[in-house]
Amino acid sequence: MKKIPVAILGATGAVGQQFVTLLASHPWFEVRALMASERSTGKTYGEAVSWKQAGPLPQRLAAVKVEACEPGGDFSIAFSALDAAVAGGIEKAFAAAGHVVVSNSRNHRLEPDVPLILPELNADHLEVIPGQKKNRRWKGCIVTNSNCSTMFLAMALGPIHRRYGVEKVFVTTMQAISGAGYPGVPSWDILGNVIPFISGEEEKIETETRKILGFVRDARIELATFTVSAQTNRVPVENGHTECVSLALRSPARPKEIAELLSGFTGLPQQLKLPSAPVHPILVRSEPDRPQPRMDVMTENGMSTVVGRIRPCPILDVRMVLLGHNTIRGAAGAAILNAELLKVQKYL
Numbered sequence: 001m002k003k004i005p006v007a008i009l010g011a012t013g014a015v016g017q018q019f020v021t022l023l024a025s026h027p028w029f030e031v032r033a034l035m036a037s038e039r040s041t042g043k044t045y046g047e048a049v050s051w052k053q054a055g056p057l058p059q060r061l062a063a064v065k066v067e068a069c070e071p072g073g074d075f076s077i078a079f080s081a082l083d084a085a086v087a088g089g090i091e092k093a094f095a096a097a098g099h100v101v102v103s104n105s106r107n108h109r110l111e112p113d114v115p116l117i118l119p120e121l122n123a124d125h126l127e128v129i130p131g132q133k134k135n136r137r138w139k140g141c142i143v144t145n146s147n148c149s150t151m152f153l154a155m156a157l158g159p160i161h162r163r164y165g166v167e168k169v170f171v172t173t174m175q176a177i178s179g180a181g182y183p184g185v186p187s188w189d190i191l192g193n194v195i196p197f198i199s200g201e202e203e204k205i206e207t208e209t210r211k212i213l214g215f216v217r218d219a220r221i222e223l224a225t226f227t228v229s230a231q232t233n234r235v236p237v238e239n240g241h242t243e244c245v246s247l248a249l250r251s252p253a254r255p256k257e258i259a260e261l262l263s264g265f266t267g268l269p270q271q272l273k274l275p276s277a278p279v280h281p282i283l284v285r286s287e288p289d290r291p292q293p294r295m296d297v298m299t300e301n302g303m304s305t306v307v308g309r310i311r312p313c314p315i316l317d318v319r320m321v322l323l324g325h326n327t328i329r330g331a332a333g334a335a336i337l338n339a340e341l342l343k344v345q346k347y348l
């Protein structure tokens, strides 16, 4: 099969590097362009990047010249890992020029004609794309994936919401330093410490979760009606966001029933056997001290949400602990899975 040419915008950052790693041997996509800021343009990727991935920098891409973020090149998909300070305008320009922008940045996520896709749960939200192109007179389009913490929360809530109806969610996160990009949080601030504030994160979790589990009406996405209260913390963990969650449900459910529901859950990516789809989008662990980032973050190549400690909550109804890999399932891996879905559903 002839591979689909793609570009990575923000290729030098924490998420950009994860894209480079995951796309280096992708069966359907081939990296044609690496783009970043004027700090990097003109250098080879090997010179421009401060490589932080566990494996080596793929040889072929190390020698590629980093380009400015300009649309019109020979690629159909533009994966965006751009800093949110610049992503908004650049992504619009790429969509207007006919590229399919698959973005990790927050800028367009909450626009009602922009799908915020978690394909196990809301692949039907892609149906707003024709309206988006028409309204904005774009030849291409923008499809987004959520904030990393939102991804794991929405993944676990989705099956529960459909079966029992979620009414209230209380979530406290412990988020890895790689979630702040590179160089991110100074080592002096985070070593042996917890920082109880991540700018904008609580608002994103409280809204994006409801958009993912919302519904399409008149070619616009409306938010689900439950309430989310989030508290977010940065902790000295390299990769993997852990979340302690308590839920109030409309219909009663025993912890064992929730565990069985989550263990057996699969969605469209599994049915379609998309190359990046985990076999188990949710893996439930029964040990009393799991999930833990060091041991569980790479479950199914970092694409599974790991859930444990499902038990009754004395204030709400049920509580549990979640873990996911923030730059894989929470960012680059999620975007690549979305692009695979877009290909199969003929949106490219």
Ligand code: NAP
Residues within 6 Å of the ligand: 009, 010, 011, 012, 013, 014, 015, 016, 035, 036, 037, 038, 039, 040, 041, 069, 080, 081, 082, 083, 084, 086, 087, 104, 105, 106, 146, 147, 148, 178, 179, 180, 181, 182, 183, 326, 327, 330, 331
């Ligand atoms: P990062 O490490 O700070 O990387 C930012 C990237 O944007 C770099 O490649 C940088 O290029 C590029 N950039 C900055 N200013 C630019 C400009 N004026 N023009 C063109 N490119 C520019 O950030 P990150 O953690 O990878 O995050 C990238 C995006 O993904 C953000 O929007 C973030 O919110 C989102 N996200 C991150 C995570 C995570 O776990 N890290 C998870 C989900 C979503 P230079 O190297 O040339 O400066």
